[in-house]
Amino acid sequence: NAGVMQNPRHLVRRRGQEARLRCSPMKGHSHVYWYRQLPEEGLKFMVYLQKENIIDESGMPKERFSAEFPKEGPSILRIQQVVRGDSAAYFCASSLGTENTEAFFGQGTRLTVV
Amino acid sequence: SQKIEQNSEALNIQEGKTATLTCNYTNYSPAYLQWYRQDPGRGPVFLLLIRENEKEKRKERLKVTFDTTLKQSLFHITASQPADSATYLCALGTSGTYKYIFGTGTRLKVLA
Numbered sequence: 687n688a689g690v691m692q693n694p695r696h697l698v699r700r701r702g703q704e705a706r707l708r709c710s711p712m713k714g715h716s717h718v719y720w721y722r723q724l725p726e727e728g729l730k731f732m733v734y735l736q737k738e739n740i741i742d743e744s745g746m747p748k749e750r751f752s753a754e755f756p757k758e759g760p761s762i763l764r765i766q767q768v769v770r771g772d773s774a775a776y777f778c779a780s781s782l783g784t785e786n787t788e789a790f791f792g793q794g795t796r797l798t799v800v
Numbered sequence: 801s802q803k804i805e806q807n808s809e810a811l812n813i814q815e816g817k818t819a820t821l822t823c824n825y826t827n828y829s830p831a832y833l834q835w836y837r838q839d840p841g842r843g844p845v846f847l848l849l850i851r852e853n854e855k856e857k858r859k860e861r862l863k864v865t866f867d868t869t870l871k872q873s874l875f876h877i878t879a880s881q882p883a884d885s886a887t888y889l890c891a892l893g894t895s896g897t898y899k900y901i902f903g904t905g906t907r908l909k910v911l912a
Binding site: 717731742781 | 843897900905
């Protein structure tokens with residue numbers, strides 16, 4: 687089992703460009719979560735998805751950010767027109783989607799906006 | 801407002817001693833609480849889960865307590881080793897949703 691795979695590991699974008707972050711959950715997991723982490727800070731919840739559905743996006747900024755988890759393929763976190771403040775580590779996690787089970791995290795994508 | 805607070809200051813302890821980390825929460829009614837370890841540049845790794853009806857959970861040198869009256873969890877590492885140095889995160893899960901909300905984390909450094 688390869689675990690949760692995120693790519694790319696590092697992404698550099700100029701201000702105004704789009705960033706696409708990919709996450710393949712663990713085999714058998716149908717629940718995906720995205721978190722943002724700034725240096726020296728904790729994980730901030732962004733969005734929780736199941737296949738083809740957004741369950742909770744209460745942590746997503748209202749503009750420029752979107753997420754999807756299609757029937758086939760990885761989950762995508764998309765940031766349009768990036769700004770310097772979007773620079774952070776973005777972590778994806780997956781779980782079985784039952785209570786009392788842990789989340790398995792990927793290694794993260796480090797986004798740098800220049 | 802809802803808050804999950806962990807010691808913001810780094811915790812330095814001597815090798816062999818017991819490290820105790822605190823997780824306090826307000827305006828949550830968690831069904832369970834989890835602890836994760838995060839090393840620099842890596843994703844968090846699950847350590848332990850404790851349910852609201854459990855007082856204590858152990859795994860090897862790790863022990864977690866959960867006091868829903870005090871709204872607090874304590875995480876203990878006994879016989880600490882330099883390899884235990886990392887940031888430790890607590891996460892709450894509420895009933896009916898499978899969302900995990902994380903605290904800010906505490907950095908632990910075990911000195912040889």
